[in-house]
Amino acid sequence: MPTPSQAxxxxxxxxxxxxxxxxxxxxxxxxxxxxxxxxxxGAVETTLSDVIATFSFDEPSSKSQLKSIVISExxxxxxxxxxxxxxxxxLAGSLLQGLFRNPLADPALIGVSSGxxxxxxxxxxxxxxxxxxxxxxxxxxxxxxxxxxxxxxxCGAIALTFVIYRVSLVRGRTHVPAxxxxxxxxxxxxxAFVGLVVTVFATDEQLRxxxxxxxxxxxxxxxxNTIILGLFIIIPIFIALRQDRALNAFLLGExxxxxxxxxxxxxxxxxxxxxxxxxxxxxxxxxxxGFVGLVVPHxxxxxxxxxHKLLLPAGILLGAITLVVADVFARTLLSPAELQIGxxxxxxxxxxxxxxxIRSRSVNNNSLSL
Amino acid sequence: xxxxxxxxxLMATGITVRVGKKTLLEKVDCELIPxxxxxxxxxxxxxxxxxxxxxxxxxxxxxxxxxxDGRPIEKIDNVELAKRRxxxxxxxxxxxxxxxxxxxxIGRHPHPEDPKNDRAITEAAVEKVGLVDRIDEGxxxxxxxxxxxxxxxxxxxxxxxPKERFLxxxxxxxxxDLTYQQLVFDIAQEWANNGAAVLIVLHDLNQAMRYAQSxxxxxDGQLVQKGAPRxxxxxxxxxxxxxxxxxxxxxxxxxxxxxxxxxxxx
Numbered sequence: 001m002p003t004p005s006q007a008x009x010x011x012x013x014x015x016x017x018x019x020x021x022x023x024x025x026x027x028x029x030x031x032x033x034x035x036x037x038x039x040x041x042g043a044v045e046t047t048l049s050d051v052i053a054t055f056s057f058d059e060p061s062s063k064s065q066l067k068s069i070v071i072s073e074x075x076x077x078x079x080x081x082x083x084x085x086x087x088x089x090x091l092a093g094s095l096l097q098g099l100f101r102n103p104l105a106d107p108a109l110i111g112v113s114s115g116x117x118x119x120x121x122x123x124x125x126x127x128x129x130x131x132x133x134x135x136x137x138x139x140x141x142x143x144x145x146x147x148x149x150x151x152x153x154x155c156g157a158i159a160l161t162f163v164i165y166r167v168s169l170v171r172g173r174t175h176v177p178a179x180x181x182x183x184x185x186x187x188x189x190x191x192a193f194v195g196l197v198v199t200v201f202a203t204d205e206q207l208r209x210x211x212x213x214x215x216x217x218x219x220x221x222x223x224x225n226t227i228i229l230g231l232f233i234i235i236p237i238f239i240a241l242r243q244d245r246a247l248n249a250f251l252l253g254e255x256x257x258x259x260x261x262x263x264x265x266x267x268x269x270x271x272x273x274x275x276x277x278x279x280x281x282x283x284x285x286x287x288x289x290g291f292v293g294l295v296v297p298h299x300x301x302x303x304x305x306x307x308h309k310l311l312l313p314a315g316i317l318l319g320a321i322t323l324v325v326a327d328v329f330a331r332t333l334l335s336p337a338e339l340q341i342g343x344x345x346x347x348x349x350x351x352x353x354x355x356x357x358i359r360s361r362s363v364n365n366n367s368l369s370l
Numbered sequence: 371x372x373x374x375x376x377x378x379x380l381m382a383t384g385i386t387v388r389v390g391k392k393t394l395l396e397k398v399d400c401e402l403i404p405x406x407x408x409x410x411x412x413x414x415x416x417x418x419x420x421x422x423x424x425x426x427x428x429x430x431x432x433x434x435x436x437x438x439d440g441r442p443i444e445k446i447d448n449v450e451l452a453k454r455r456x457x458x459x460x461x462x463x464x465x466x467x468x469x470x471x472x473x474x475x476i477g478r479h480p481h482p483e484d485p486k487n488d489r490a491i492t493e494a495a496v497e498k499v500g501l502v503d504r505i506d507e508g509x510x511x512x513x514x515x516x517x518x519x520x521x522x523x524x525x526x527x528x529x530x531x532p533k534e535r536f537l538x539x540x541x542x543x544x545x546x547d548l549t550y551q552q553l554v555f556d557i558a559q560e561w562a563n564n565g566a567a568v569l570i571v572l573h574d575l576n577q578a579m580r581y582a583q584s585x586x587x588x589x590d591g592q593l594v595q596k597g598a599p600r601x602x603x604x605x606x607x608x609x610x611x612x613x614x615x616x617x618x619x620x621x622x623x624x625x626x627x628x629x630x631x632x633x634x635x636x
Contacts, residue, residue, distance in 0.1 A: 260477070261453070263448050
């Protein structure tokens with residue numbers, strides 16, 4: 001007869017979760033492989049030796065120089081952008097799902113991204129006008145526009161996240177239908193606003209098209225954008241990673257988290273702020289890329305469990321992998337034309353979301369609480 | 371106030387809680403003393419849970435004061451407070467696929483991380499509620515009663531040991547069968563015997579009569595009476611508070627409440 005503690009250890013060996021170190025190590029290697037694959041994929045034929053030559057200090061031949069420029073100036077910033085966007089959207093999704101205590105809280109679905117789009121479009125139209133009114137030099141105007149765009153997008157995202165959180169909370173518990181309906185309403189408002197602005201100011205090439213905002217795209221990538229976005233995403237990532245234990249407690253409920261010593265107001269504000277900052281910045285440069293923040297955290301939870309100590313870092317890596325890979329397909333499937341990345345994520349994410357809803361119905365007797 | 375008298379005590383004096391124009395609690399006193407098991411009873415809507423939540427510091431009180439070791443509770447750091455008092459809610463809405471082990475180890479939140487120690491305390495707590503051989507099973511697949519036991523284990527893991535701790539349980543037996551109702555009271559009693567102050571909100575007056583050292587009877591947010599169960603839960607007081615005629619019957623050394631069938635619902 002095994003003693004209870006022996007039985008426990010046996011069970012733990014069978015059913016225990018994978019260790020954090022091995023999971024993160026595996027995902028990092030996978031990410032590296034995907035990055036190399038992506039560096040090597042595209043309209044211009046390149047080989048692995050071209051990729052290696054680009055990052056070595058050898059003097060390149062004139063023929064390989066073009067390829068090197070393609071790799072280092074076109075592909076690499078885009079890959080880094082995909083990495084950042086994937087990491088940010090997944091992390092924001094995980095954080096919001098923890099805050100709402102519900103795995104359906106995707107930033108695009110519940111309207112956070114629409115808030116970002118409203119802010120971004122406003123910035124693109126307003127900032128040049130302001131620059132002219134204030135008679136700023138061209139250089140200053142350029143800087144204000146580069147930073148004003150993500151900042152206003154963030155403000156839009158932050159404002160709407162607070163609204164959504166307020167509306168979805170009924171007596172301290174997340175009311176899922178209210179959360180999803182708020183998302184529908186906010187997305188409708190956002191879509192109408194963006195559509196109106198894009199139509200009225202149709203000549204502004206920075207505004208691009210409505211589909212850029214509604215389906216998202218990484219095509220506008222260059223080192224400038226990528227670095228600015230990086231600034232707005234790397235810092236929140238480090239703040240977010242420190243909320244892991246508090247978010248675990250939060251999943252029990254707000255009152256329970258308080259009883260466990262969590263400063264609930266502080267955690268709520270931090271989570272809303274950093275997820276809205278990341279989503280807002282992402283939307284400012286890449287439009288609304290949906291479902292990443294829904295599907296990737298769900299995959300991590302299914303494989304590794306919902307513990308935020310692992311969910312947050314693993315989600316960042318898997319999110320980055322997902323978007324780097326999706327971007328390869330977006331660039332190559334219809335080559336030389338480009339597929340918008342949001343079309344890809346929605347093609348996979350939409351049915352996935354439906355499947356989640358159907359499953360939650362059968363589990364919870366037709367209630368949508370998940 | 372004499373501080374030495376209040377050390378290790380949790381005192382709530384003159385607690386008034388209002389929501390809008392509605393008064394949920396009016397000038398209620400409550401004292402938690404190490405080694406004692408106290409029970410709050412009262413009809414639905416009497417303010418039992420509100421009082422419990424006010425004592426945890428969760429609900430801000432409109433009037434009155436709550437002190438722990440003589441210090442106002444709102445001045446005490448969240449984490450420090452969480453090491454001393456834990457609260458088991460009536461039900462939990464956890465909707466994520468944790469294992470039992472993971473849910474219980476969330477209870478270790480206020481303590482600095484120490485994997486080995488945390489693991490031992492978690493397992494001991496799960497063992498206490500009789501779920502240790504299922505510790506790595508998924509929480510979401512458990513029955514309501516099993517979930518409640520998992521949360522009891524979580525609360526025990528949070529406090530670590532009974533001495534000078536405050537264990538607050540909100541209707542802990544509501545979804546449990548007889549065996550585990552007994553288990554919960556055994557644990558509560560054991561913790562009280564080992565130096566914890568235990569406060570339990572109950573509906574069942576039989577349980578209150580049997581386990582409480584002191585009973586606080588609330589009605590409409592006001593204190594009706596407080597004291598030893600036999601002096602508070604008299605047939606006369608029960609009739610005036612609950613509006614039912616009932617009679618205590620002695621059986622096997624315990625008092626059991628027999629309620630007259632012809633109730634007047636008031």
